Amino acid sequence: xxxxxxxxxxxxxxxxxxxxxxxxxxxxxxxxxxxxxxxxxxxxxxxxxxxxxxxxxxxxxxxxxxxxxxxxxxxxxxxxxxxxxxxxxxxxxxxxxxxxxxxxxxxxxxxxxxxxxxxxxxxxxxxxxxxxxxxxxxxxxxxxxxxxxxxxxxxxxxx
Amino acid sequence: xxxxxxxxxxxxxxxxxxxxxxxxxxxxxxxxxxxxxxxxxxxxxxxxxxxxxxxxxxxxxxxxxxxxxxxxxxxxxxxxxxxxxxxxxxxxxxxxxxxxxxxxxxxxxxxxxxxxxxxxxxxxxxxxxxxxxxxxxxxxxxxxxxxxxxxxxxxxxx
Numbered sequence: 256x257x258x259x260x261x262x263x264x265x266x267x268x269x270x271x272x273x274x275x276x277x278x279x280x281x282x283x284x285x286x287x288x289x290x291x292x293x294x295x296x297x298x299x300x301x302x303x304x305x306x307x308x309x310x311x312x313x314x315x316x317x318x319x320x321x322x323x324x325x326x327x328x329x330x331x332x333x334x335x336x337x338x339x340x341x342x343x344x345x346x347x348x349x350x351x352x353x354x355x356x357x358x359x360x361x362x363x364x365x366x367x368x369x370x371x372x373x374x375x376x377x378x379x380x381x382x383x384x385x386x387x388x389x390x391x392x393x394x395x396x397x398x399x400x401x402x403x404x405x406x407x408x409x410x411x412x413x414x
Numbered sequence: 415x416x417x418x419x420x421x422x423x424x425x426x427x428x429x430x431x432x433x434x435x436x437x438x439x440x441x442x443x444x445x446x447x448x449x450x451x452x453x454x455x456x457x458x459x460x461x462x463x464x465x466x467x468x469x470x471x472x473x474x475x476x477x478x479x480x481x482x483x484x485x486x487x488x489x490x491x492x493x494x495x496x497x498x499x500x501x502x503x504x505x506x507x508x509x510x511x512x513x514x515x516x517x518x519x520x521x522x523x524x525x526x527x528x529x530x531x532x533x534x535x536x537x538x539x540x541x542x543x544x545x546x547x548x549x550x551x552x553x554x555x556x557x558x559x560x561x562x563x564x565x566x567x568x569x570x571x572x
Contacts, residue, residue, distance in 0.1 A: 257518070260511045263504055266442050270501065273434065273443035285423045286430040289450040290443055293502040300504040344423050345450035345502075347457040353420045 264377065267297035271370050272384050278367060279391045284359035285344050291366035292341035298373035299332070310372040311335065339366045421534070424454040428527055432541045435524060436548060441516035442501055448523035449498035455530035456489070465572040467529045468492060477569055496523040521549065529571070 274290035277283065295310075302309035308316070311332040319325060326334070336342055339362045343355050367388065375385055393403050399412040431447035434440060452467070459466040465473075468489045476482040483491070493499050497519035500512045524545055532542065549555065562570070 258513045258515050260513055261516075262511050263508070264510075266501055266512070269440045269442045270446060273440045277430065283426045283430045286427050286447055289427060290446055293446045296502055297504045300506070304506075344420070344427070345453045347420050347454045349457060349460075351420070351457070353458070354417055355420065355423070356415050356417050358415060359418075 263297050264301060267294040267301070267370075268374070268378075268384075270294040271298075271367070271374055274363075274367055274370070275384050275388050278363055279388070284363040287363035288339060288341060288344055288359070288366045291363070291370045292336065292339065292345075295341075295366070295370035295373060298370055298377065302373050302376050305377065307376055309376070310369050313372070335369065338362075339369070341366060420454045421458055424451040424458075424527075425531070425535075427451045428524075428531055429541050431524060431527070432545045435520055436544060441520040442497075444520040445497045445516070445523045446501045448520070448527040449493060449496065449502070452498075452523070452527045452530060455527060455534065459530045459533045462534060464533045466533070467526050470529075470571045474569055477566075492526070495519075496526065498523060521553070525549070 270290045271294040274287045274294065277290070278287045299309045299311060311328055314335065315326060315328060315331045318331070340355060340357050347353065371385065371388060374382075378385075380386075389405075392401070396403050398404075402409040402411075427447045428451040431444045431451065434447070435444045456466045456468060460469075468485060471492060472482050472485065472488050475488070490499075497514050497516065500514060528542060528545060535542075537543065537546065
């Protein structure tokens with residue numbers, strides 16, 4: 256037995272780092288979603304504990320400003336996690352037919368970005384995994400579809 | 415949009431977990447991925463009419479302690495013992511730190527998931543063999559098998 260004490264942040268950071276490493280090296284997308292999703296649960300709570308707004312709250316605020324429905328933080332968070340298939344890929348109900356329809360690449364990217372927002376709130380922009388992932392984004396994503404330079408006034412190009 | 419079956423989703427996560435473990439990388443990630451695979455494989459093993467790991471563990475518990483724990487609560491207990499809960503959940507009142515034995519929990523989480531995976535698929539795939547070889551070499555496999563041989567049949571998996 257080698258029991259050691261670990262901070263919750265450390266557990267989340269290690270999982271997020273593995274998720275990003277797998278993603279940029281072409282590894283399994285489902286594993287990326289699970290790892291980033293698990294890290295995000297911890298990071299989201301840590302952000303709240305630090306009395307700041309986490310990604311879910313920031314997203315909810317944006318939705319309300321656009322005239323969206325007034326949901327609770329929990330309901331909005333569940334809705335986002337469902338869209339990213341975070342729960343579907345770690346659970347199967349007795350009456351589940353077992354099939355899921357998704358874009359693994361998009362969900363993996365979304366799961367990392369969601370967790371990364373919370374990570375940056377806690378650890379800042381200058382950590383290696385943040386810099387590395389942002390560099391990957393600039394080099395590999397379509398600037399017409401994604402805001403690769405984090406411009407606050409950016410809008411997606413019309414199709 | 416592409417269609418996947420959860421069996422393949424579980425397999426890919428387990429394959430990734432074994433790869434991370436055997437390369438000596440992050441044990442936290444191994445625990446989470448093995449835990450995610452188990453969450454799917456348990457249902458598939460039940461559906462195949464075989465005995466999932468959690469039901470085997472409940473049977474052993476009954477032999478040792480005298481009663482069979484409820485499936486849901488014992489499954490949660492196992493997840494907690496393996497460190498799965500600590501890696502995917504944090505409540506408002508939880509402390510900032512947690513005591514874990516990450517290497518042992520990674521081995522145990524992989525063993526649980528692979529037990530269900532092998533029930534469905536056998537043990538001929540290279541990643542399954544690679545992990546079992548590691549366990550054999552690093553946890554005194556021969557001594558473990560001697561203990562297993564003398565255990566009564568009712569304490570063995572079906």
